[in-house]
Amino acid sequence: MNFTLRHFCIHLSILCSIAFAHSQQVSVPLDTLINTSHTVQIKGKSIPYTATTGFQPVWNDQGNPIASLFYTYYKRSDLKNDENRPLLISFNGGPGSASVWMHIAYTGPRILKIDSEGFPIQPYGIKDNPNSVLDVADIVFVNPVNTGYSRMIPDKDGKMPEKKVFFGVNADIEYLSEWVNTFVTRNNRWRSPKYLIGESYGTTRVSGLALALQQKQWMYLNGVILVSPTEIGFEFDGPIEVANRLPYYTAAAWYHKKLPPALQQKDLLEVLPKAEQYTIHTLIPALVKGGTLAEKDRKLIIASMAYYSGISKTVIDQHNLEVPKAFFWKELLRSDQGYTVGRLDSRYKGMDVKEAGERPDYNSELTAWLHAFTPAINYYIGEELKFKTDLKYNMFGPVHPWDRSNNNSGEALRSAMTMNPNLHTMIQSGYFDGATTYFNAKYVMWQLNANRKLGERLDFKGYRSGHMMYLRNEDLIQANQDIRDFIVKSSKKIQSGSKY
Structure with missing residues (x-):
């Protein structure tokens, strides 16, 4: 083979390799949805619903997309209007954890196949959740940046946004409040009673969001549910922290x-x-x-x-x-x-x-849980919700270093409650949780009620299980019922006006 022909063949080979590599690049959908229809039996009643799965962008101040968040939205489909239909917006924690945990083990219409105490069994899979709160509220499960399939989006020059825009207590609250505003607007849910539920670090997230939504988006909530809460910014070090372990x-x-x-x-x-x-x-x-x-x-x-x-x-x-x-x-x-x-x-x-x-x-x-959750969520999204992608579902995504400075989320929740007479808070904790203990959760509730005037709008519920109390079937039943009762309680006085 002469030099010219050999040079041409090498050049062609390189071009083909580049083209192949480009064709194999995993893309992040910016703004796309898949809709499916389903039915589930809840409390003995057949509940039809739609599941909307996909991505919604995060915009910067110039209106350009800087990230795209993956979410799943369940909406009951046999109701003529949703103006009085509660909307439950669900976040998990970490930070860096996907919304998988509460999605397919707690409030959603489909849950893991596990035994009655919450231990994994094979074959792994999904079954109907007869205790889901979908009968009384529509639910959206949100995955912050780098969790689940959610990712940052490069600009027109291929440059990624700065991590500090997303990875920190206050940055997280700021961009998620904008995202929630967009979601509520797109789905025509401004009239609906709105509730936030967060688990573990997600309790820091939703506590801060309660005030951010109120002050920056002019969106007033009816309730916040803290599942296995962190300190949410309240400091208790030294003797109190040590003694509270007992x-x-x-x-x-x-x-x-x-x-x-x-x-x-x-x-x-x-x-x-x-x-x-x-x-x-x-x-x-x-x-x-x-x-x-x-x-x-x-x-x-x-x-x-x-x-x-x-x-x-x-x-x-x-x-x-x-x-x-x-x-x-x-x-x-x-x-x-x-x-x-x-x-x-x-x-x-x-x-x-x-x-x-x-x-x-x-x-x-955690090792036991990952046995069951990882195959289940990957199967469920692809096969039942019909959302196909080559992106890896991050059970725990890269979000560090996380800026934990100026964590005033507890103070934010307290402020939101004082300014909004219709805002209620419920805490749910497992007695056997050694990470975010139930007694620390009680301590947090006492700090929220510093002025001793919020007591009737604060509830504590304890369960005979751990961090994810809903994995134990008896607690799954009770915890979901506690959410139903909380929604009813927090809605009682709304018709009489937002006033003291």
Whole structure:
């Protein structure tokens, strides 16, 4: 082959390779939807609905798209008008977590195939959710940037937006409030009663959104639901943070039958108030004293902490009364069974390579959950909702570094509630959640009610499970019913006007 022909063949090969690579590039849909029709049996009644799945852009100040968010919108289809039909806008947490968890395990019309306690079973798959709140509210599940299929969009020169536009407490709230405004406008839902529900970090998100929507979008909400809430910006460090761990330790120890007989023979809801009262009235004041705590008082505190936690006086003493949660997860079952317990749901057991150590090697509950959720959501979106894409569904997406500065989301929710007499808040927590504990959730609720005038608009609901309390079937039934009751309660006075 002469040089000219060889050069031409090489050049042609390169062009073909470039063309092939370009044709194989995974694209992010900017603004596209797929609609499907379905029916589900809820509380014994047949509920027809449409599922709209796709992407809606995020715009910058110049009106150019900088991201496209993937969402799924369920709307009941047998109603003539939706002016009084509640709209539930759902976010998960992380930050960096997709909306998959509450979507296919809690409020949506289709849920995971799991056992009655929430443990994964095979073959993995999806089934109808007879407890979905779709009978009383339409639902949209939103995936923030880099979660699910949501992604940033490059400009005309191929340059990506700056990460700081999306990845931070306040940046997240700002762009999502704009996105929600667009969604509500496009779907003609301005007249509808509106509710936000967020889980874990999603509670920080929806707490901040409550005020952002009110002040910047002039959109007033009827309710905010905080599922397994974070501190939402309220600071409780030092003795309070340390002491607040104890009621959760009591719950986890009770579940694994590690409490003394006097406590173990009682029901969980008889035991927890005792641990809570001890924490508030005795443990916090004792820890405030630090090294000045009298020796005899210190020994009494150590004995009581052991009594309520199921771990030994020795290790409590060795930790100077400040037992880290990670150590507790490693320690609780170490002496007799050698298992660890889960962080997000301490009903789950794990097995480490070594029984020795300060913390578990992995999160046993999260590993179990990913077994079931990952195949289910990928199958469901592609095969049942008919949305086909080569994008990877990010169960947990790259959103770090996350700017956590100036987190005033709790103050924002409190302000929104004081300015909007019709805004109610409900907290839902699992007693066996070791990441965002139920007692910290109560503490958050107490801080929200600092002026002692919001009490009738605040509700706390506890469940005998963990972070995702809805995985346990008994709690799935009750938690969804609690949402129904919350919607009814928060709507009672709306007809009498927004006033005090």
